[in-house]
Structures are given as structure tokens and as C-alpha cells.
Amino acid sequence: MPTKLKTQEIFLKGTPISRGIAIGKPFFFSLIEDSNPEFTVAHTDIGNEIERYRRAISRSKEDIVLLQKKLEHEKVVEGAGILEAQVHIMQDPMMTTQVENEIRHTRKNAESAFQRIMKQYQKKFNAIADPFFRERFKDIQDISRRVMAYLRESVRVSLADIPPNSIVFASDLTASDTAEANAASVSAIVSETGGSTSHAAIVAKAKGIPYVTSVKFNWKEAPKDALIIVDGRTGDVIINPAPETLQKYQVLRQQLLTHLHKLGTSGSLKAETFDGYSIRLSANIEMANELELLHQYGGNGVGLFRSEYIFLSNQSFPSEDEQYQIYRRIVEKMHGLPIVIRTFDVGGDKKMANKQAEEEDNPFLGCRAIRFLLKEPEIFKTQLRAILRASAYGDVSVMFPMISSLSELLAAKSILKEAQKELSKKGVVIPKPLRIGCMIEVPSAAIISDLLAKECDFLSIGTNDLVQYSLAVDRSNHAMSSLYTPTHPSVIRLLKLIVNEANNHSIPVTVCGEVAADPRFTPLLLGLGVHELSVASRYIPLVKNAIRSTSIVAASRLAEKALILPTAYEIEELLNQEYRKNVPEDCFYNC
């Protein structure tokens, strides 16, 4: 690289995924397995080479045992079980003796011997006809990544223990990479690929880590000690910022932190407009340990518990008792606040290998969520029995995902009845009937929301899917991201229709998609008549502040205006303007 580049201010532009501003040093996080030299080891060094391999295995095993203990401590039983299996895989003679023999016989370095054996296993697993068993290779891959990293030393496997204030550069990140990230040291993430609704993105947002993707840059050549600014609001990535640029962002960052700090202390304040209209502000959660934040921020309950996340990594459905234990623990941690458990939403981009054997050309239009559950009534009923049993310990509702017709809702309800009967036959007493919610995330459901409203106790609008299905835009395809517009007039009209029908039937309606967590949408949603917003816990203060900064009168007027505007762009501008007026101090969204 020419020396000039090393100090020159470089502006890069990517797609912003998670908001926030970070200033830090680059950290190159790579999973590349291409540069893996093979060399012959001197006869006298074979012993050392094998010892080196054993050390890599034992360090990897220590890692996993530690992680396993951590999960056990956090009562993530399923996850701990997977890790226990990984420990046994690392003790497997196929991992130990076989690799050692390979080193001994070929006299090649440990890395190359290890990878050769792994390739053989991959071949064997690929040859298995049953896709469920074929998928098990993922565990081995996970282990081999860790072992290789210890062999190569230079490459770190975990985002958990990187230097503080790092800007992580990666070609792509998995959800588990991001989950390991420590928000105190990972200041921001910049990646070459990855969509805004990928699981990695969702995790980054939940942790409040700024994230910019689709950055085209040969980052392998970037100077290691360069200062880097990442603006997760605009997608700007600036390398070697000039003093003026740096100062500008330092001021912005400070403002942002002050604002967020102020919001964070709003736990005891009510979620009501300044003219006294109060709405329920709840949390979307995936794990029990997210509840702490909910309580700290004064959330009104859990509006969406994504039950499938507990099990997704495990690739198999837990028994009724295991589920019951998990649900019960979460329900007890609610301390009396209501919780809505959404039944498994698998399929689409959340694949569970075991039961969805057939590859689908269009998984988002295929067998996902309620369609899958109705096809697998035993899995469905097992979950419902577990939820029913857990409901004795608090205020629990159940919600069915991706309903697209009345008959699906009726079928789901009748399976719920069966589950209830089975339990009462066994003498299990369910003190009160479960409240039943219907998710509205398919246009067909939105259009017949009057029919669905008659058959349930509440409606919950999942905007991510509703936008994707209404506009026929794949939300994970970021080449189409400019067409993925939640402010499209068709979406606003659908929202209006759903809320009206819910109100006509006197049942509450919740909005639980990304839109609910965007404070610029808050006045519009209030104005349309939504009763409850459910957002990732960390967005509660931001949305609460937006609620408290508007009046229901102004919000209704805003909704009326939005309903007559003809384009997504104009509606978006209207919302931006209103937000700038209501919350001028928020440089997080106003930019």
C-alpha cells in the first residue's frame, strides 16, 4: 500500500444496519481457511507436533467446558447440552488418535493433518441421505474452527475477548459470533456482506452495537493502527479522519451518549403522551436473561417471546417437560407482568434441519410457522401443553405466527383445546383459560382481520413480514433494500385497516416488528390507534421518550396526513420532520 494511503482520510459508504457512532481501531475478524500452509515436519519434531495438536484440543475443550458452565449457570439447558456433546466430540478417538496418527504417518504439520481428516468427515457426513444427520456436521465445523484458531494462534475465534474499543471488520458474521461480542470492546462492526434482518444484525441491534454492511473495501490492506469512525445511522465509514472530521464525530458521540443516558434513567416514567394518553410498552425477548433490562426500563410486559430461539441452535425439539421448565422460569421472572408466548416460528430464514427435510425454492412462501405446526400436530401440541402448564405461574397468553386464513386460526385453536383436554385428563389443573392472539403478518390476514378478530383475544402485527409480503420484497436481500419501505402507503393503509377492525371488535392490537422500535414511527402508530408497542428491551427508553414527546391529538393529525400522502418517500419525510420537531435533541435518529 502506498504510504500516502496510510494517512489519507478515506470515506467509505455502506448500508447502515444498527445505529450509533463509534470511534476506534480496526480489528480484523476472519474465518478464512484458505491460507493454510502444508509443510513436512522433521522426524525428530513429530512428537512436538502431536503435543501442539493435543494442546490445541485441550484448550478448545477448556473453552467449551467454560461456556457450558456459563450456560448451565444461566439455565440455558439446551445450549449446555449441545456443548456437552462438543466436549465428547473432542475426546472422540476420531478427533484424537486418528489425527495424531495422520501427523505421525504423513509427517505433515498439525493444521494440514487436522484439516485433511475434517474433510474426510465432511465427505462422510455429506453422503448421509438423511438431512437431519447431515446437519450434525455443523457441530464438528464449529469445533474445528476453534481448534484451528488455537493451532494458528494468530487468529482469534471469539469476539468476546478482543481489545477494547475495536471496530470489527469481517467478510460476514454469524449470529453466534455476534452473540459472543462484548459490547464494551466491540465498538462497531463493518462487514462486506450480510443483510439488515440477518440474525447477526438483529443481535447487534439488541446489543446496541453500530453495524454497517456492504462496505466495499480491501480491508485486509487497511493499516492496523488507523483510527476509524463508523456512523451506523448513515452507513459512513471513515478511515484516518482529518482532525475536523474527528472532532465533529466526537461531539456527536458525546451528545448521543448524553441523550441515551438520560433516556436510560426513565424507568419509572409512564409510557404516556403529554396529554395523558397511555399505551402499553412491552418487550420482545428471545432469552430469559433479557428480562432484567425490561424491568430496569419499566416495560409493561413481554409482547413477543420468540420461543423458537431457545431451540434453534439445538436443531431438535425439546420434550414437554424441558419446555415447561424453560417457560415456567421465564414466566416466574416476569413478577406478575403479562407475557405473550409465540409458538415456534420456524422456516423462512430460521431453519430447523430435522423436520424440514425438503429444500424449498421459496422458504418464505413455504412451510413455516403455523403451517409447519399444523403439519406436525404432535410438536405443536407438546409446546401448547408446556405453555398451558407454565401459565399457572403468571399472566400468560399464546400467539400463533403467520396465520393467513381463518381456518388456520380455527385449527390452531382446536389443537389448543385438545392439549387442554389431555392435560385435564392427567389431572393437571389450568386455573384460567389462555388468552389467544393472532399474528397479522400476511396481507391476506390483514384484509380479513375482521374475521380473525372475532376468533381471538388480541391481534399482533408483525411488520417485518407484513412489509415483505405486501411489497413482494425479500427483506434479507439487500440489493432490494431500497424497495423495502415500511412507509409505503399500502402498508400504512393495512395498518389502519387492522387497527380499525381490532377496535370494532374491542380487542387490543399490538405492533411488534422493527417499526415499533423506530421512534420516528411512534406518533404515527399511536395516531392510527395502536394500544401496545413491543420492542427489543433496549429500545424501550427511546420509544417511551417518543411517546412522552407527542400528544394523542397531534399523533392523530399526523396519521390522517400520512394516510393521504401518495408515496413512501413523502410519508417517511413527514415522520422525520415530526420527529425532529418532537425530539430535536436526538442525534441518534435526526441526521
Added chain:
Amino acid sequence: MKLIQKVQVKNMMGLHTRPATAIVKMLQNSKCDVSFTYKKATINAKSILSILMLAARKNSKITITVEGSDADATMEKLLIAFENEFGE
């Protein structure tokens, strides 16, 4: 002593990660040689990877061979575990 018995896999998902872990854990201190035979393949039952690679689904019939000093007790434990679906 060498014992041979046939069992049927009862677990809904077959011999997947959890049952395989349970088997390996159970056998790790056993002095016997234990092998499973399924569809012409015979594997070391103390190797979790080998068990997974059998890809034995629900209702598959596995032949268990146990050879060694505590063969009786080991076989007994294995049969009970298969019968109890490894606690699932």
C-alpha cells in the same frame, strides 16, 4: 465374555446428538469394547462421531456387541437406556 443383542431406536429423532452423548458418557469408564452394527456398518460405540454417522433414525434396529469383563452390566445399562429413550 462377548454379548450380542438387538435393540430398536425409540427416540423420535433417532440416535441424534443427545442420545449419542448419553451413550458415550455412559461408556467412557467401561472396560468393555462396545460396537454397534447397523446397515452393514460396525462402529465403536465410544465414538460420538461414529454414532452420529450411523444416521440411525427412529425404529432402526441396531446390533449391540459388548466384549469384556463387565459385559453383563454394560449391556444391561445400554438396553435400559435405549428402552428409556435416553431420558428424552
